[in-house]
Amino acid sequence: MAAALTLQLLVGGHCTHPGFVVNPRRGGWAPQQFPAMFALLRHPTQGLILYDTGYAPRFFDETARFPASLYRRATPVVCAPHQSAVAQLARQGIRSDDIGLIILSHxxxxxxxxxxxxxxxxxxxLRAALDPNLRRRSAFAxxxxxxLPGLHPADLPARSTFADDQPRVRLPGLAPFEMGYDLLGDGSLxxxxxxxxxxxxxxxxxxxQGGQPVFLVADACWTRRAFTDLELPWPPVRLITHDMAQYRAQIHRxxxxxxxxxxxLLVPSHCQESIDLAVSLLQGT
Ligand SMILES: [Zn+2]
Structure with missing residues:
Protein backbone atom coordinates (compact mmCIF):
# COMPACT_ATOMS: atom_id res chain seq x y z
CA MET A 1 0.00 0.00 0.00
CA ALA A 2 1.26 3.48 -0.89
CA ALA A 3 2.43 5.69 1.96
CA ALA A 4 -0.04 8.17 3.43
CA LEU A 5 0.98 11.81 3.33
CA THR A 6 0.30 14.40 5.99
CA LEU A 7 -1.59 17.35 4.57
CA GLN A 8 -1.77 20.90 5.90
CA LEU A 9 -3.83 23.46 4.01
CA LEU A 10 -2.69 27.08 4.26
CA VAL A 11 -3.85 30.35 2.72
CA GLY A 12 -1.42 32.84 1.18
CA GLY A 13 -3.52 36.00 0.90
CA HIS A 14 -6.84 36.44 -0.83
CA CYS A 15 -8.61 38.37 -3.57
CA THR A 16 -12.06 39.98 -3.44
CA HIS A 17 -15.02 39.72 -5.82
CA PRO A 18 -18.78 40.14 -5.56
CA GLY A 19 -20.22 36.73 -4.71
CA PHE A 20 -22.19 36.42 -7.95
CA VAL A 21 -18.99 36.12 -10.01
CA VAL A 22 -18.45 32.57 -8.78
CA ASN A 23 -22.02 31.72 -7.74
CA PRO A 24 -24.39 33.58 -10.09
CA ARG A 25 -27.53 32.05 -8.59
CA ARG A 26 -26.96 32.66 -4.90
CA GLY A 27 -23.71 34.60 -4.52
CA GLY A 28 -25.21 38.11 -4.25
CA TRP A 29 -23.47 41.48 -4.74
CA ALA A 30 -21.62 41.66 -1.45
CA PRO A 31 -17.83 41.38 -1.81
CA GLN A 32 -16.47 38.00 -0.78
CA GLN A 33 -12.92 36.95 -0.02
CA PHE A 34 -11.44 34.16 -2.11
CA PRO A 35 -8.46 32.53 -0.40
CA ALA A 36 -5.30 31.68 -2.34
CA MET A 37 -4.75 28.22 -0.89
CA PHE A 38 -1.51 26.31 -0.94
CA ALA A 39 -0.74 22.93 0.61
CA LEU A 40 2.13 21.57 2.67
CA LEU A 41 2.61 17.83 2.26
CA ARG A 42 4.85 15.71 4.42
CA HIS A 43 6.07 12.49 2.84
CA PRO A 44 7.51 9.89 5.25
CA THR A 45 10.80 9.56 3.32
CA GLN A 46 10.81 12.31 0.67
CA GLY A 47 10.31 15.22 3.05
CA LEU A 48 8.38 18.45 2.63
CA ILE A 49 6.53 19.30 -0.56
CA LEU A 50 4.48 22.37 -1.43
CA TYR A 51 1.54 22.41 -3.82
CA ASP A 52 1.44 26.01 -5.13
CA THR A 53 2.48 29.01 -3.03
CA GLY A 54 -0.43 31.47 -2.94
CA TYR A 55 0.28 35.20 -3.27
CA ALA A 56 3.26 37.01 -1.78
CA PRO A 57 3.79 40.77 -1.26
CA ARG A 58 5.94 41.01 -4.41
CA PHE A 59 2.66 40.68 -6.32
CA PHE A 60 2.16 44.38 -5.52
CA ASP A 61 5.54 45.36 -7.02
CA GLU A 62 4.81 43.32 -10.13
CA THR A 63 1.42 44.95 -10.62
CA ALA A 64 2.39 48.55 -9.73
CA ARG A 65 2.46 49.80 -13.33
CA PHE A 66 0.17 49.59 -16.33
CA PRO A 67 -0.74 47.18 -17.89
CA ALA A 68 -0.03 44.75 -15.02
CA SER A 69 -1.97 47.11 -12.73
CA LEU A 70 -5.13 45.95 -14.55
CA TYR A 71 -4.69 42.62 -12.75
CA ARG A 72 -5.03 44.11 -9.26
CA ARG A 73 -7.82 46.42 -10.34
CA ALA A 74 -9.84 43.49 -11.67
CA THR A 75 -8.92 41.34 -8.67
CA PRO A 76 -8.22 43.38 -5.51
CA VAL A 77 -5.63 41.39 -3.56
CA VAL A 78 -4.67 41.33 0.12
CA CYS A 79 -1.39 39.70 1.13
CA ALA A 80 0.56 41.10 4.08
CA PRO A 81 4.18 39.95 4.58
CA HIS A 82 3.18 37.57 7.39
CA GLN A 83 0.71 35.84 5.02
CA SER A 84 3.30 34.72 2.46
CA ALA A 85 4.06 31.00 2.29
CA VAL A 86 7.67 31.44 3.37
CA ALA A 87 6.64 33.51 6.43
CA GLN A 88 3.94 31.04 7.46
CA LEU A 89 6.33 28.10 7.14
CA ALA A 90 8.99 29.98 9.13
CA ARG A 91 6.52 30.27 12.03
CA GLN A 92 6.36 26.46 12.00
CA GLY A 93 10.16 26.23 12.07
CA ILE A 94 10.39 25.31 8.37
CA ARG A 95 13.06 27.13 6.35
CA SER A 96 12.80 27.81 2.63
CA ASP A 97 15.56 25.26 1.91
CA ASP A 98 13.63 22.55 3.77
CA ILE A 99 11.13 22.49 0.89
CA GLY A 100 12.61 20.03 -1.60
CA LEU A 101 9.85 20.12 -4.17
CA ILE A 102 7.11 22.51 -5.26
CA ILE A 103 4.36 21.06 -7.42
CA LEU A 104 2.57 23.74 -9.41
CA SER A 105 -1.07 23.38 -10.41
CA HIS A 106 -0.68 26.15 -13.03
CA LEU A 126 2.67 19.57 -16.56
CA ARG A 127 4.64 20.54 -19.66
CA ALA A 128 1.66 22.43 -21.15
CA ALA A 129 1.37 24.65 -18.04
CA LEU A 130 4.37 26.83 -18.89
CA ASP A 131 3.46 29.00 -21.83
CA PRO A 132 6.30 28.94 -24.42
CA ASN A 133 5.30 32.42 -25.63
CA LEU A 134 5.46 33.99 -22.17
CA ARG A 135 8.58 36.09 -22.82
CA ARG A 136 7.59 36.98 -26.40
CA ARG A 137 4.06 38.13 -25.74
CA SER A 138 3.12 41.68 -24.69
CA ALA A 139 2.70 42.42 -20.99
CA PHE A 140 -0.96 43.18 -21.67
CA ALA A 141 -1.56 39.78 -23.30
CA LEU A 148 3.13 37.75 -14.38
CA PRO A 149 6.54 36.53 -15.65
CA GLY A 150 8.32 38.65 -13.02
CA LEU A 151 7.13 36.12 -10.41
CA HIS A 152 9.03 33.29 -12.15
CA PRO A 153 12.59 32.45 -11.07
CA ALA A 154 15.20 33.08 -13.79
CA ASP A 155 16.44 29.48 -13.43
CA LEU A 156 12.94 28.00 -13.60
CA PRO A 157 13.68 25.73 -16.64
CA ALA A 158 16.82 24.29 -15.00
CA ARG A 159 14.92 23.39 -11.80
CA SER A 160 11.87 21.97 -13.56
CA THR A 161 10.76 18.43 -14.28
CA PHE A 162 7.49 17.54 -15.93
CA ALA A 163 4.66 15.60 -14.37
CA ASP A 164 3.86 14.09 -17.76
CA ASP A 165 7.34 12.48 -17.86
CA GLN A 166 6.53 10.46 -14.71
CA PRO A 167 5.03 6.95 -14.96
CA ARG A 168 1.45 6.97 -16.24
CA VAL A 169 -0.84 5.02 -13.94
CA ARG A 170 -4.51 4.06 -13.71
CA LEU A 171 -6.24 6.15 -11.01
CA PRO A 172 -7.78 3.90 -8.37
CA GLY A 173 -11.44 4.70 -7.66
CA LEU A 174 -11.40 8.14 -9.27
CA ALA A 175 -13.65 7.51 -12.28
CA PRO A 176 -14.47 9.37 -14.51
CA PHE A 177 -10.84 10.48 -14.12
CA GLU A 178 -9.01 7.46 -15.51
CA MET A 179 -5.28 8.07 -15.82
CA GLY A 180 -2.73 10.03 -13.83
CA TYR A 181 1.00 10.37 -13.14
CA ASP A 182 2.90 8.74 -10.30
CA LEU A 183 4.71 11.90 -9.22
CA LEU A 184 7.01 10.46 -6.55
CA GLY A 185 7.48 6.96 -7.99
CA ASP A 186 5.91 5.16 -5.02
CA GLY A 187 2.18 5.58 -5.76
CA SER A 188 1.71 7.97 -2.83
CA LEU A 189 1.01 11.12 -4.86
CA GLN A 209 -3.62 11.35 7.56
CA GLY A 210 -6.26 9.02 9.00
CA GLY A 211 -6.67 7.32 5.62
CA GLN A 212 -8.61 10.33 4.26
CA PRO A 213 -8.64 10.33 0.43
CA VAL A 214 -8.03 13.83 -0.93
CA PHE A 215 -8.24 15.36 -4.40
CA LEU A 216 -6.85 18.90 -4.63
CA VAL A 217 -8.38 20.24 -7.84
CA ALA A 218 -6.80 23.74 -8.03
CA ASP A 219 -9.04 26.00 -10.18
CA ALA A 220 -10.88 23.19 -12.00
CA CYS A 221 -13.76 24.89 -10.20
CA TRP A 222 -13.86 27.79 -7.75
CA THR A 223 -16.45 26.64 -5.25
CA ARG A 224 -17.85 23.50 -3.73
CA ARG A 225 -21.24 24.38 -5.18
CA ALA A 226 -19.82 23.98 -8.68
CA PHE A 227 -19.43 20.22 -8.21
CA THR A 228 -22.30 19.64 -5.76
CA ASP A 229 -24.93 21.63 -7.74
CA LEU A 230 -23.24 22.12 -11.13
CA GLU A 231 -23.34 25.89 -10.62
CA LEU A 232 -21.02 27.44 -13.21
CA PRO A 233 -19.46 30.89 -12.70
CA TRP A 234 -20.74 34.17 -14.09
CA PRO A 235 -20.70 33.89 -17.94
CA PRO A 236 -18.17 36.73 -18.59
CA VAL A 237 -15.62 34.64 -16.65
CA ARG A 238 -15.22 32.76 -19.93
CA LEU A 239 -13.00 35.67 -21.05
CA ILE A 240 -10.30 34.53 -18.63
CA THR A 241 -10.93 30.79 -19.12
CA HIS A 242 -8.48 28.96 -21.35
CA ASP A 243 -10.98 26.45 -22.79
CA MET A 244 -14.61 26.84 -21.72
CA ALA A 245 -15.83 23.49 -23.11
CA GLN A 246 -13.04 21.65 -21.31
CA TYR A 247 -13.68 23.69 -18.14
CA ARG A 248 -17.36 22.68 -18.16
CA ALA A 249 -16.45 19.05 -18.85
CA GLN A 250 -14.13 19.01 -15.82
CA ILE A 251 -16.90 20.34 -13.55
CA HIS A 252 -19.24 17.61 -14.81
CA ARG A 253 -16.52 15.03 -14.12
CA LEU A 265 -12.38 15.28 0.02
CA LEU A 266 -12.46 17.48 -3.10
CA VAL A 267 -10.73 20.80 -2.49
CA PRO A 268 -10.76 23.70 -4.98
CA SER A 269 -8.02 26.25 -4.22
CA HIS A 270 -10.24 29.30 -3.70
CA CYS A 271 -13.19 27.85 -1.75
CA GLN A 272 -13.12 28.76 1.95
CA GLU A 273 -15.99 26.36 2.70
CA SER A 274 -14.00 23.44 1.23
CA ILE A 275 -10.83 24.47 3.05
CA ASP A 276 -12.72 24.70 6.38
CA LEU A 277 -14.31 21.30 5.79
CA ALA A 278 -10.94 19.75 4.96
CA VAL A 279 -9.24 21.27 7.99
CA SER A 280 -11.96 20.01 10.35
CA LEU A 281 -11.92 16.50 8.84
CA LEU A 282 -8.12 16.24 8.91
CA GLN A 283 -7.87 17.66 12.45
CA GLY A 284 -10.18 14.95 13.73
CA THR A 285 -7.87 12.19 12.49
ZN1 LIG B 1 -6.05 30.12 -11.95
Whole structure:
Protein backbone atom coordinates (compact mmCIF):
# COMPACT_ATOMS: atom_id res chain seq x y z
CA MET A 1 0.00 0.00 0.00
CA ALA A 2 1.26 3.48 -0.89
CA ALA A 3 2.43 5.69 1.96
CA ALA A 4 -0.04 8.17 3.43
CA LEU A 5 0.98 11.81 3.33
CA THR A 6 0.30 14.40 5.99
CA LEU A 7 -1.59 17.35 4.57
CA GLN A 8 -1.77 20.90 5.90
CA LEU A 9 -3.83 23.46 4.01
CA LEU A 10 -2.69 27.08 4.26
CA VAL A 11 -3.85 30.35 2.72
CA GLY A 12 -1.42 32.84 1.18
CA GLY A 13 -3.52 36.00 0.90
CA HIS A 14 -6.84 36.44 -0.83
CA CYS A 15 -8.61 38.37 -3.57
CA THR A 16 -12.06 39.98 -3.44
CA HIS A 17 -15.02 39.72 -5.82
CA PRO A 18 -18.78 40.14 -5.56
CA GLY A 19 -20.22 36.73 -4.71
CA PHE A 20 -22.19 36.42 -7.95
CA VAL A 21 -18.99 36.12 -10.01
CA VAL A 22 -18.45 32.57 -8.78
CA ASN A 23 -22.02 31.72 -7.74
CA PRO A 24 -24.39 33.58 -10.09
CA ARG A 25 -27.53 32.05 -8.59
CA ARG A 26 -26.96 32.66 -4.90
CA GLY A 27 -23.71 34.60 -4.52
CA GLY A 28 -25.21 38.11 -4.25
CA TRP A 29 -23.47 41.48 -4.74
CA ALA A 30 -21.62 41.66 -1.45
CA PRO A 31 -17.83 41.38 -1.81
CA GLN A 32 -16.47 38.00 -0.78
CA GLN A 33 -12.92 36.95 -0.02
CA PHE A 34 -11.44 34.16 -2.11
CA PRO A 35 -8.46 32.53 -0.40
CA ALA A 36 -5.30 31.68 -2.34
CA MET A 37 -4.75 28.22 -0.89
CA PHE A 38 -1.51 26.31 -0.94
CA ALA A 39 -0.74 22.93 0.61
CA LEU A 40 2.13 21.57 2.67
CA LEU A 41 2.61 17.83 2.26
CA ARG A 42 4.85 15.71 4.42
CA HIS A 43 6.07 12.49 2.84
CA PRO A 44 7.51 9.89 5.25
CA THR A 45 10.80 9.56 3.32
CA GLN A 46 10.81 12.31 0.67
CA GLY A 47 10.31 15.22 3.05
CA LEU A 48 8.38 18.45 2.63
CA ILE A 49 6.53 19.30 -0.56
CA LEU A 50 4.48 22.37 -1.43
CA TYR A 51 1.54 22.41 -3.82
CA ASP A 52 1.44 26.01 -5.13
CA THR A 53 2.48 29.01 -3.03
CA GLY A 54 -0.43 31.47 -2.94
CA TYR A 55 0.28 35.20 -3.27
CA ALA A 56 3.26 37.01 -1.78
CA PRO A 57 3.79 40.77 -1.26
CA ARG A 58 5.94 41.01 -4.41
CA PHE A 59 2.66 40.68 -6.32
CA PHE A 60 2.16 44.38 -5.52
CA ASP A 61 5.54 45.36 -7.02
CA GLU A 62 4.81 43.32 -10.13
CA THR A 63 1.42 44.95 -10.62
CA ALA A 64 2.39 48.55 -9.73
CA ARG A 65 2.46 49.80 -13.33
CA PHE A 66 0.17 49.59 -16.33
CA PRO A 67 -0.74 47.18 -17.89
CA ALA A 68 -0.03 44.75 -15.02
CA SER A 69 -1.97 47.11 -12.73
CA LEU A 70 -5.13 45.95 -14.55
CA TYR A 71 -4.69 42.62 -12.75
CA ARG A 72 -5.03 44.11 -9.26
CA ARG A 73 -7.82 46.42 -10.34
CA ALA A 74 -9.84 43.49 -11.67
CA THR A 75 -8.92 41.34 -8.67
CA PRO A 76 -8.22 43.38 -5.51
CA VAL A 77 -5.63 41.39 -3.56
CA VAL A 78 -4.67 41.33 0.12
CA CYS A 79 -1.39 39.70 1.13
CA ALA A 80 0.56 41.10 4.08
CA PRO A 81 4.18 39.95 4.58
CA HIS A 82 3.18 37.57 7.39
CA GLN A 83 0.71 35.84 5.02
CA SER A 84 3.30 34.72 2.46
CA ALA A 85 4.06 31.00 2.29
CA VAL A 86 7.67 31.44 3.37
CA ALA A 87 6.64 33.51 6.43
CA GLN A 88 3.94 31.04 7.46
CA LEU A 89 6.33 28.10 7.14
CA ALA A 90 8.99 29.98 9.13
CA ARG A 91 6.52 30.27 12.03
CA GLN A 92 6.36 26.46 12.00
CA GLY A 93 10.16 26.23 12.07
CA ILE A 94 10.39 25.31 8.37
CA ARG A 95 13.06 27.13 6.35
CA SER A 96 12.80 27.81 2.63
CA ASP A 97 15.56 25.26 1.91
CA ASP A 98 13.63 22.55 3.77
CA ILE A 99 11.13 22.49 0.89
CA GLY A 100 12.61 20.03 -1.60
CA LEU A 101 9.85 20.12 -4.17
CA ILE A 102 7.11 22.51 -5.26
CA ILE A 103 4.36 21.06 -7.42
CA LEU A 104 2.57 23.74 -9.41
CA SER A 105 -1.07 23.38 -10.41
CA HIS A 106 -0.68 26.15 -13.03
CA UNK A 107 1.12 29.45 -13.46
CA UNK A 108 -1.53 32.03 -12.53
CA UNK A 109 -0.09 34.67 -10.23
CA UNK A 110 -2.16 33.57 -7.20
CA UNK A 111 -0.52 30.12 -7.38
CA UNK A 112 3.10 31.06 -8.11
CA UNK A 113 3.28 34.37 -6.19
CA UNK A 114 5.70 32.99 -3.59
CA UNK A 115 7.93 30.95 -5.91
CA UNK A 116 10.91 33.33 -5.67
CA UNK A 117 11.07 32.68 -1.90
CA UNK A 118 12.09 29.05 -2.54
CA UNK A 119 15.22 29.31 -4.72
CA UNK A 120 16.45 25.75 -3.98
CA UNK A 121 13.24 23.76 -4.51
CA UNK A 122 12.77 21.54 -7.54
CA UNK A 123 9.65 22.38 -9.51
CA UNK A 124 7.20 19.91 -11.00
CA UNK A 125 4.27 20.67 -13.32
CA LEU A 126 2.67 19.57 -16.56
CA ARG A 127 4.64 20.54 -19.66
CA ALA A 128 1.66 22.43 -21.15
CA ALA A 129 1.37 24.65 -18.04
CA LEU A 130 4.37 26.83 -18.89
CA ASP A 131 3.46 29.00 -21.83
CA PRO A 132 6.30 28.94 -24.42
CA ASN A 133 5.30 32.42 -25.63
CA LEU A 134 5.46 33.99 -22.17
CA ARG A 135 8.58 36.09 -22.82
CA ARG A 136 7.59 36.98 -26.40
CA ARG A 137 4.06 38.13 -25.74
CA SER A 138 3.12 41.68 -24.69
CA ALA A 139 2.70 42.42 -20.99
CA PHE A 140 -0.96 43.18 -21.67
CA ALA A 141 -1.56 39.78 -23.30
CA UNK A 142 0.14 38.04 -20.34
CA UNK A 143 -1.94 39.93 -17.78
CA UNK A 144 -5.10 38.99 -19.63
CA UNK A 145 -4.04 35.36 -19.11
CA UNK A 146 -3.33 35.89 -15.37
CA UNK A 147 0.43 35.56 -15.95
CA LEU A 148 3.13 37.75 -14.38
CA PRO A 149 6.54 36.53 -15.65
CA GLY A 150 8.32 38.65 -13.02
CA LEU A 151 7.13 36.12 -10.41
CA HIS A 152 9.03 33.29 -12.15
CA PRO A 153 12.59 32.45 -11.07
CA ALA A 154 15.20 33.08 -13.79
CA ASP A 155 16.44 29.48 -13.43
CA LEU A 156 12.94 28.00 -13.60
CA PRO A 157 13.68 25.73 -16.64
CA ALA A 158 16.82 24.29 -15.00
CA ARG A 159 14.92 23.39 -11.80
CA SER A 160 11.87 21.97 -13.56
CA THR A 161 10.76 18.43 -14.28
CA PHE A 162 7.49 17.54 -15.93
CA ALA A 163 4.66 15.60 -14.37
CA ASP A 164 3.86 14.09 -17.76
CA ASP A 165 7.34 12.48 -17.86
CA GLN A 166 6.53 10.46 -14.71
CA PRO A 167 5.03 6.95 -14.96
CA ARG A 168 1.45 6.97 -16.24
CA VAL A 169 -0.84 5.02 -13.94
CA ARG A 170 -4.51 4.06 -13.71
CA LEU A 171 -6.24 6.15 -11.01
CA PRO A 172 -7.78 3.90 -8.37
CA GLY A 173 -11.44 4.70 -7.66
CA LEU A 174 -11.40 8.14 -9.27
CA ALA A 175 -13.65 7.51 -12.28
CA PRO A 176 -14.47 9.37 -14.51
CA PHE A 177 -10.84 10.48 -14.12
CA GLU A 178 -9.01 7.46 -15.51
CA MET A 179 -5.28 8.07 -15.82
CA GLY A 180 -2.73 10.03 -13.83
CA TYR A 181 1.00 10.37 -13.14
CA ASP A 182 2.90 8.74 -10.30
CA LEU A 183 4.71 11.90 -9.22
CA LEU A 184 7.01 10.46 -6.55
CA GLY A 185 7.48 6.96 -7.99
CA ASP A 186 5.91 5.16 -5.02
CA GLY A 187 2.18 5.58 -5.76
CA SER A 188 1.71 7.97 -2.83
CA LEU A 189 1.01 11.12 -4.86
CA UNK A 190 -0.84 10.95 -8.17
CA UNK A 191 -1.02 13.92 -10.54
CA UNK A 192 -4.31 14.33 -12.41
CA UNK A 193 -4.74 16.67 -15.35
CA UNK A 194 -7.69 19.04 -14.79
CA UNK A 195 -7.09 21.54 -17.62
CA UNK A 196 -9.74 23.93 -18.92
CA UNK A 197 -9.42 26.91 -16.58
CA UNK A 198 -5.75 27.00 -17.61
CA UNK A 199 -3.68 24.80 -19.93
CA UNK A 200 -1.80 21.94 -18.27
CA UNK A 201 -3.56 22.33 -14.93
CA UNK A 202 -2.51 19.64 -12.44
CA UNK A 203 -4.58 18.30 -9.54
CA UNK A 204 -3.27 15.97 -6.80
CA UNK A 205 -4.85 12.75 -5.55
CA UNK A 206 -3.48 11.01 -2.45
CA UNK A 207 -4.31 9.48 0.92
CA UNK A 208 -3.78 11.90 3.81
CA GLN A 209 -3.62 11.35 7.56
CA GLY A 210 -6.26 9.02 9.00
CA GLY A 211 -6.67 7.32 5.62
CA GLN A 212 -8.61 10.33 4.26
CA PRO A 213 -8.64 10.33 0.43
CA VAL A 214 -8.03 13.83 -0.93
CA PHE A 215 -8.24 15.36 -4.40
CA LEU A 216 -6.85 18.90 -4.63
CA VAL A 217 -8.38 20.24 -7.84
CA ALA A 218 -6.80 23.74 -8.03
CA ASP A 219 -9.04 26.00 -10.18
CA ALA A 220 -10.88 23.19 -12.00
CA CYS A 221 -13.76 24.89 -10.20
CA TRP A 222 -13.86 27.79 -7.75
CA THR A 223 -16.45 26.64 -5.25
CA ARG A 224 -17.85 23.50 -3.73
CA ARG A 225 -21.24 24.38 -5.18
CA ALA A 226 -19.82 23.98 -8.68
CA PHE A 227 -19.43 20.22 -8.21
CA THR A 228 -22.30 19.64 -5.76
CA ASP A 229 -24.93 21.63 -7.74
CA LEU A 230 -23.24 22.12 -11.13
CA GLU A 231 -23.34 25.89 -10.62
CA LEU A 232 -21.02 27.44 -13.21
CA PRO A 233 -19.46 30.89 -12.70
CA TRP A 234 -20.74 34.17 -14.09
CA PRO A 235 -20.70 33.89 -17.94
CA PRO A 236 -18.17 36.73 -18.59
CA VAL A 237 -15.62 34.64 -16.65
CA ARG A 238 -15.22 32.76 -19.93
CA LEU A 239 -13.00 35.67 -21.05
CA ILE A 240 -10.30 34.53 -18.63
CA THR A 241 -10.93 30.79 -19.12
CA HIS A 242 -8.48 28.96 -21.35
CA ASP A 243 -10.98 26.45 -22.79
CA MET A 244 -14.61 26.84 -21.72
CA ALA A 245 -15.83 23.49 -23.11
CA GLN A 246 -13.04 21.65 -21.31
CA TYR A 247 -13.68 23.69 -18.14
CA ARG A 248 -17.36 22.68 -18.16
CA ALA A 249 -16.45 19.05 -18.85
CA GLN A 250 -14.13 19.01 -15.82
CA ILE A 251 -16.90 20.34 -13.55
CA HIS A 252 -19.24 17.61 -14.81
CA ARG A 253 -16.52 15.03 -14.12
CA UNK A 254 -16.04 16.40 -10.61
CA UNK A 255 -19.81 16.28 -10.06
CA UNK A 256 -19.93 12.60 -11.09
CA UNK A 257 -16.95 11.83 -8.88
CA UNK A 258 -18.50 13.66 -5.91
CA UNK A 259 -21.70 11.60 -6.27
CA UNK A 260 -19.78 8.33 -6.61
CA UNK A 261 -17.28 9.03 -3.81
CA UNK A 262 -18.89 11.06 -1.01
CA UNK A 263 -15.95 10.03 1.20
CA UNK A 264 -13.47 11.81 -1.06
CA LEU A 265 -12.38 15.28 0.02
CA LEU A 266 -12.46 17.48 -3.10
CA VAL A 267 -10.73 20.80 -2.49
CA PRO A 268 -10.76 23.70 -4.98
CA SER A 269 -8.02 26.25 -4.22
CA HIS A 270 -10.24 29.30 -3.70
CA CYS A 271 -13.19 27.85 -1.75
CA GLN A 272 -13.12 28.76 1.95
CA GLU A 273 -15.99 26.36 2.70
CA SER A 274 -14.00 23.44 1.23
CA ILE A 275 -10.83 24.47 3.05
CA ASP A 276 -12.72 24.70 6.38
CA LEU A 277 -14.31 21.30 5.79
CA ALA A 278 -10.94 19.75 4.96
CA VAL A 279 -9.24 21.27 7.99
CA SER A 280 -11.96 20.01 10.35
CA LEU A 281 -11.92 16.50 8.84
CA LEU A 282 -8.12 16.24 8.91
CA GLN A 283 -7.87 17.66 12.45
CA GLY A 284 -10.18 14.95 13.73
CA THR A 285 -7.87 12.19 12.49
ZN1 LIG B 1 -6.05 30.12 -11.95
Missing amino acids: FHADHVGGLLDFPRARLLY NVRRGL LGVEVSGHAPGQLGLFFTA LHALHLARPDL
